[in-house]
Amino acid sequence: MTDWTFRAVDVTKSYDDGKTFANDRITLHVEPGEVYGLLGPNGAGKTTLVKQVIGLLKPSSGTMNLGPHDLVDDPDAARQLCSYLPQAQMPINSFKTHEAIAITGMIRGGTAAAVAARRDALIEALDIGEWRDTLGAKLSGGVKRLVGFAMVTVWPGRVVILDEPTNDVDPLRRRLLWEQVRRLGDEGVAVFLVTHNVLEAEKSVDRLAIIDRGRILAEGTPSSLKQVDRGRLRLHVMLAPHTPTPELPPFVEDHTRVRSNLIAVISEAEAVHGIGWAQELMGIGIAEEYALAATTLEDVYVRLTGDVAAREPASS
Amino acid sequence: MTVAVIPALRTGPGYWWHSFVMMTRWEIVGLRLLLPITVFVQLLTGAGFVLGVGLFFGQIPSRAALFLSTGVIVITLATVGLVLGPQLIAAQKAENTYDFIWSLPVPRSTAAAAWIVTNAIIAVPGMVMALLVANLRYDIDLVVSAAIVPGALLTLYTATMLGYAIAHTVKQPMLINLITQVTIFALTGFSPVNFPKEQLPDWLAALNEFLPLSHMANVMRAGLTEGVVAGLARSYLALSLWAVAATLVTAFVLRRRA
Numbered sequence A: 001m002t003d004w005t006f007r008a009v010d011v012t013k014s015y016d017d018g019k020t021f022a023n024d025r026i027t028l029h030v031e032p033g034e035v036y037g038l039l040g041p042n043g044a045g046k047t048t049l050v051k052q053v054i055g056l057l058k059p060s061s062g063t064m065n066l067g068p069h070d071l072v073d074d075p076d077a078a079r080q081l082c083s084y085l086p087q088a089q090m091p092i093n094s095f096k097t098h099e100a101i102a103i104t105g106m107i108r109g110g111t112a113a114a115v116a117a118r119r120d121a122l123i124e125a126l127d128i129g130e131w132r133d134t135l136g137a138k139l140s141g142g143v144k145r146l147v148g149f150a151m152v153t154v155w156p157g158r159v160v161i162l163d164e165p166t167n168d169v170d171p172l173r174r175r176l177l178w179e180q181v182r183r184l185g186d187e188g189v190a191v192f193l194v195t196h197n198v199l200e201a202e203k204s205v206d207r208l209a210i211i212d213r214g215r216i217l218a219e220g221t222p223s224s225l226k227q228v229d230r231g232r233l234r235l236h237v238m239l240a241p242h243t244p245t246p247e248l249p250p251f252v253e254d255h256t257r258v259r260s261n262l263i264a265v266i267s268e269a270e271a272v273h274g275i276g277w278a279q280e281l282m283g284i285g286i287a288e289e290y291a292l293a294a295t296t297l298e299d300v301y302v303r304l305t306g307d308v309a310a311r312e313p314a315s316s
Numbered sequence B: 001m002t003v004a005v006i007p008a009l010r011t012g013p014g015y016w017w018h019s020f021v022m023m024t025r026w027e028i029v030g031l032r033l034l035l036p037i038t039v040f041v042q043l044l045t046g047a048g049f050v051l052g053v054g055l056f057f058g059q060i061p062s063r064a065a066l067f068l069s070t071g072v073i074v075i076t077l078a079t080v081g082l083v084l085g086p087q088l089i090a091a092q093k094a095e096n097t098y099d100f101i102w103s104l105p106v107p108r109s110t111a112a113a114a115w116i117v118t119n120a121i122i123a124v125p126g127m128v129m130a131l132l133v134a135n136l137r138y139d140i141d142l143v144v145s146a147a148i149v150p151g152a153l154l155t156l157y158t159a160t161m162l163g164y165a166i167a168h169t170v171k172q173p174m175l176i177n178l179i180t181q182v183t184i185f186a187l188t189g190f191s192p193v194n195f196p197k198e199q200l201p202d203w204l205a206a207l208n209e210f211l212p213l214s215h216m217a218n219v220m221r222a223g224l225t226e227g228v229v230a231g232l233a234r235s236y237l238a239l240s241l242w243a244v245a246a247t248l249v250t251a252f253v254l255r256r257r258a
């Protein structure tokens, strides 16, 4: 049996005659049925990477294979095997919702009846039936995004590439969309998912990579990435505007400051001391509120990608 | 709800035909908002051009009227292929929707073929209108023969593919529009389309031997008149070379990846 794992090896994409590296020796694989997340700040190189999978861009060096197919050498195969939701809007202004989904499904090789059945199921599952006969030009941004999602997943192929599918989508429908993403995975499709929504991704992806400046900083399952934070809590202190960071007690193991948000990492054993300290800060008017919570993937993300604190002016 | 994980790569004539039909549907539905107004404008310009020139010159001799009316339809077709078509592609680039269309799993040639069909749908009503109006307004002897079919097809193909090649080669949408405007202006202004080439200075007539538009006029006119066109074989040859060149450039550009 063919192994339909997607493999990228040492993929490098440089611009401006090798002066800027949008992707720098990226190696990863996505197995059939796996939902693989790609997280990273703006300009990290996520879109550049997925555009190379579908053959819209050509790597400067490195290889990408899906099963027996070399996707770099054979972009025609890449387009048949992978479907792609771009980060930009879809060209469906003069399509009714149901047409856009059905025509794309048939272009992708589905028969009319099979595509129609799946389309109707998707329209129902994403709760966009209200706009079934609406022209794309009259759809709100979020609904248009959901229609785009339905277009590329109605007849998906082996790999579905989603570049920020939840942009503009309301919280309830976002859940419906994540459910469908999971379902694609359950049915054997490899999903390559670019998102900024770290907390939602945490619940939906099987594995993920965090990339910045073209490089993979960390890769693994959400829980393996949080491993180092096991036994720790995050104490989120909302400082009063324009206050300098207060002196930190010794039990604070790590901290980041983004504008008025001070996030201190403490061990579970120090929970009581942490709360005491935060209340003290509130008492003297330095802090406005606080919250104590388990560490999330977002903490890992912030720690890896960033000295967000260093990038932002500390006083703001 | 089961997801179809596709069994094998599709190939062969069945795949090509299915893709062509679906892409044509995609293009036509995609122009739903624009198509009625575009066709309407083509109808008006076709008729307007024929009548306008007549107004301007008062009484025109029937040979000149014959040249004029058969020339207008060539200009209509060339304008759609060389200006309107590229503008639509420039708009896709400007709106960032180009990527999705080029990620669709169809042979590139089917997208081009669908594009040619779409251009024909936009252009043909205006052409027919121009001929009808000319027939009513002027005393001309149109003799429609089977030669109009290969003539019109080759002209349509060449004009559309030239525009297509420009639109896909040039990255900047604004630049595409500029280039196509200049091209059509130069071609229609300085090519013997609406009048015989004897009316041009020798050097310009010689230059036009190497440009496509006068040859388009020749092959189209040959299918609509009798005893007017000379050097038809030459025009077919020249136009075929242009068609091949436009096809090769397009094929190259569509395979190229940034």
Ligand SMILES: Nc1ncnc2c1ncn2[C@@H]1O[C@H](COP(=O)(O)OP(=O)(O)OP(=O)(O)O)[C@@H](O)[C@H]1O
Pocket (backbone or CB within 6 Å): A015, A016, A020, A021, A022, A040, A041, A042, A043, A044, A045, A046, A047, A048, A049, A087
């Ligand atoms: N055509 C180009 N020429 C030069 N540099 C480019 C080009 N396209 C992209 N880049 C650069 O490559 C880097 C990666 O861009 P990319 O669009 O992949 O980022 P991203 O991770 O998708 O960001 P975002 O989250 O904002 O969508 C950026 O620094 C960008 O400026």
Ligand SMILES: [Mg+2]
Pocket (backbone or CB within 6 Å): A046, A047, A048, A087, A163
């Ligand atoms: Mg991006």
